[in-house]
Amino acid sequence: MTTPQQYQAPTADAFLMGGGGAPTAKFPNPGTIVGGRITEKPTVEQQRDISTSEPKFWSDGNPMMQLVVTVQTEERDPEIEDDDGRRRLFVKGQMKNAVADAVRAVGGKGLEVGGTLTVTYSHDGQAKQRGFNPPKQYTATYALAANVALNTPDPTVGQQYAPQAQQYAAPAPAPQALPQVPGLTPEQIQAAMANPATAALLAQQQAAAAAGQQAMAPAPTAPADVPQF
Known part of the structure; x- marks a missing residue:
C-alpha cells in the first residue's frame, strides 16, 4: 500500500x-x-x-x-x-x-x-x-x-531618459567659411584645408591679403575748420 x-x-x-x-x-x-x-x-x-x-x-x-x-x-x-x-x-x-x-x-x-x-x-x-x-x-x-x-539590470532603465538626452543634445557646430583663393574651386579649397600644412599656408595668405587691403584703404579726411563768427 x-x-x-x-x-x-x-x-x-x-x-x-x-x-x-x-x-x-x-x-x-x-x-x-x-x-x-x-x-x-x-x-x-x-x-x-x-x-x-x-x-x-x-x-x-x-x-x-x-x-x-x-x-x-x-x-x-x-x-x-x-x-x-x-x-x-x-x-x-x-x-x-x-x-x-x-x-x-x-x-x-x-x-x-x-x-x-x-x-x-x-x-x-x-x-x-x-x-x-x-x-x-x-x-x-x-x-x-x-x-x-x-x-539583474532593468532593461527599461535608460530608455525612459533617451528622449530627454536627444532633446538637450548640443547643436552641431556651424560649417566654417572657406577662404577665397583665386583660381581654385570651393572643392579644391576644401581639399586643401584638410591638410594642416596647406591650411596654415592659406591662412597666412589670407592674413597678408587682408593687411594689404587695409594699407591701401584711403585715410579718413579730417573735417575742415569751421569759421567762427
Missing part, C-alpha cells in the same frame, strides 16, 4: 500538460556544472530504483527521500524536442550536504524560487565496496532571490 510519503503528487501544470517535468540534469564527467535560476518551488519525493522504478527504503524501513529542484540553464539538447533549457536536479546524498552548505553560507533558510543554484561535479570519492563505482562528489553555490533581483 502506498503511503503519502511514497507518492509525490504532480504540479497542476504537469498534470494538465502531461509529461514528467523538465529533463534530468546530467553530470557525466568531473568538472560538469549545472545551474541557473530556480523556476518553481522545490519538492521532496521518494527516491526510486533506476532499473525497476520501485520506491527505495533505508534498511530500517524509512523511505529514502530526495529534493527535486528545477533550474533554468543555458543548455540545449538537440535530441530533446522544444528544449527550453530547464533541468531537474535530484538533490540527495553528498549533493544534499553541498547544497545545504551553500545555502547556509549566504544566510538562507532554504531554496527559493528566483534564487540561483549552481552544482559542480568536482571529483570522485572512495568506493565503499569493491566492484562498485566511486560516489560522485559535488560542490555548490547559491545566491538568494533578493540578491539576484538586485543585481
Whole structure:
C-alpha cells in the first residue's frame, strides 16, 4: 500500500500538460556544472530504483527521500524536442550536504524560487565496496532571490531618459567659411584645408591679403575748420 510519503503528487501544470517535468540534469564527467535560476518551488519525493522504478527504503524501513529542484540553464539538447533549457536536479546524498552548505553560507533558510543554484561535479570519492563505482562528489553555490533581483539590470532603465538626452543634445557646430583663393574651386579649397600644412599656408595668405587691403584703404579726411563768427 502506498503511503503519502511514497507518492509525490504532480504540479497542476504537469498534470494538465502531461509529461514528467523538465529533463534530468546530467553530470557525466568531473568538472560538469549545472545551474541557473530556480523556476518553481522545490519538492521532496521518494527516491526510486533506476532499473525497476520501485520506491527505495533505508534498511530500517524509512523511505529514502530526495529534493527535486528545477533550474533554468543555458543548455540545449538537440535530441530533446522544444528544449527550453530547464533541468531537474535530484538533490540527495553528498549533493544534499553541498547544497545545504551553500545555502547556509549566504544566510538562507532554504531554496527559493528566483534564487540561483549552481552544482559542480568536482571529483570522485572512495568506493565503499569493491566492484562498485566511486560516489560522485559535488560542490555548490547559491545566491538568494533578493540578491539576484538586485543585481539583474532593468532593461527599461535608460530608455525612459533617451528622449530627454536627444532633446538637450548640443547643436552641431556651424560649417566654417572657406577662404577665397583665386583660381581654385570651393572643392579644391576644401581639399586643401584638410591638410594642416596647406591650411596654415592659406591662412597666412589670407592674413597678408587682408593687411594689404587695409594699407591701401584711403585715410579718413579730417573735417575742415569751421569759421567762427
